[in-house]
Amino acid sequence: MKKLKFIHCADIHLDAPFKDNGTQKYADIRRQDIKTAFLNILNKVGEVQADFLVISGDFYEHQYTTRKTMDWLNMVLSEVQVPVFIIPGNHDPYIRNSWYRTWDWPENVHILSIERPHIVLEEYKLSVYGIGFSSFKEGKPDLTNVIPPMEGYFNILMFHGDLDMGFTHQDYKPVTTSELMSLNYDYYALGHFHTIKNTDKIIYPGSPEPLGFDETGEHGAFIVTLTSENDTVKTDAQFFKTSQRQYHRKIVDISNCSSLQEMKMRIIETIEGLDKQRDLVRLILTGRTELSFDIDEISDMFSDWLYFRLRNETQKAFDLDMLEKSPTLKGAFVKEIRERLKVVEKEIENDPDNELLQGEAEKLTMALTFGLEALETGKIEWWGIDHEN
Known part of the structure; x- marks a missing residue:
């Protein structure tokens, strides 16, 4: 029985610009967060005694990465003292002035490019093939050029691009799971998606540090162990957290708030438990209200807070008395629901502990709100559900 242990990460995006906040201080803090997340990965290499490290593209931002960052990389990568395999991604492609071409990388770093896509390390009985980017956008890759798995070796395919995204995504090396699996490699170390996608031996580890509000939840990398026995290779992949911050998108419906104080309390309750420095928050106010606020x-x-953005998407509350008097479909609807609600409320007065009646009153109130919304806009905003992209 043979075993191989390594760390698989991708989409680190060193020196990402972080322009969304508009302040240099915020951008500097977030860029340092990325470096700290990467240091967590390097520390884990030593902690678990990994044999090597795999970085599946978008290691850095080509348009923003500085020489200072490259000097820092040389220092930390030299100290890790295990082989490091890197493929270029669409944010750090193997173009003419790429750092991959022009920089003097440490001896333990191996860049798998179109010029040298394959490497064998006899010490580990390891064969690694890389499919990265040589420009910022590339179409469907020609997988017929991929060398077959080497018998008696652990075979790893590194790939940066879209997996199973259909015909609508054609600019980032689209492939299907079946196409990759047909290559018969032992493990597929993917990169490009910033959220985790784990399917047996095909894994997107996501970004070690989240980079935007479409990247909520925990972020990190994977400790992968390949075990070869009786011509069969089994995969064990364990996620570990590396991220320094966490993005949160919150929606607060203030329809039933009767005062500004109540509205403020609802906001505070929504973010209860979040940390001012660790958690980055985008909060949207929704619903219909008569409240006036700045x-x-x-x-x-x-x-x-390090990052807190508040957006107002509320609408003016319906004037039910006026609507009920109007000779329109909305008027007839309001009149019908309010009459039903009056009957139920009268029954509740006589039987205040009746939960069925209370539930009926709540349903009628919701029907009035959502029904008017549908008649007004032609759609229903399901307040309370996080719908922002």
Whole structure:
């Protein structure tokens, strides 16, 4: 029985610009977060005594990465003292002035490019083939050029691009699971998607540090152990967290708030348990309300947070009395629901502990709200559900 243990990460995006906040201080903090997340990966290499490290593309940002960062990389990669395999991604392609071409990398670093896509390490009985980017956009890769698995070796395929995204995604090396599996490699170390996708031996580890509000949840990398016995290779992949911050998208429906104080309390309750420095928050106010408020004034309540953005998507509340009198479909609808609601509320007065009646009143109130919304806009906003992209 033979075993091989390594760390698989991708999409680190060193020196990412982080322009969404607009402040240099925030951008500097977040770029340092990325470096810290990567250091966590390197520390894990030593902690678990991994044989090598795999970085499946978008290691750095070609347009923003500085020589200072490259000097730092040389230092930390030299110290890790295990082989490091890297493929270029669409954010750090193997173009003419790429750091992959022009930089003097440490001896333990192996760049798998179009010029040298394959490497064999006899010490580990390891064969690694890389499919990366040589430009910022590339179409479907020609997998017929991939060398067959080597008998008696652990065979790893590194790939950066889209997997199973259909015909609508053609700019980032689209392939299918069946196409990759037909290559018969032991493990497929993928990169490009910033969220985890783990299917047996085909894994996207996601980004070690989340980079935007479409990357919620924990982020990290994988400890992968390949075990070869009786001509069969088994995969064990264990996720570990590396991220320093976490993005949160919250939606607060203030339809039933009767005062500004109640609205503020609802906001505070929504973010309860979050940390001012660790958690990055984008909060959206929704619903229909008669309350008048200054969104900037409310935002100032959270000025000591590293990142807190508040957006107002509320609408003016319906005037039910006026609508009920109108000779329209909306008027007839309001009149019908309110009459039903009056009957139920009268029954509740006589039987205040009746949960069925209370539930019926709640359903009628919701029907009135959502029904008017549908008649007004032609759609229903399901408040409370996180719908932002």
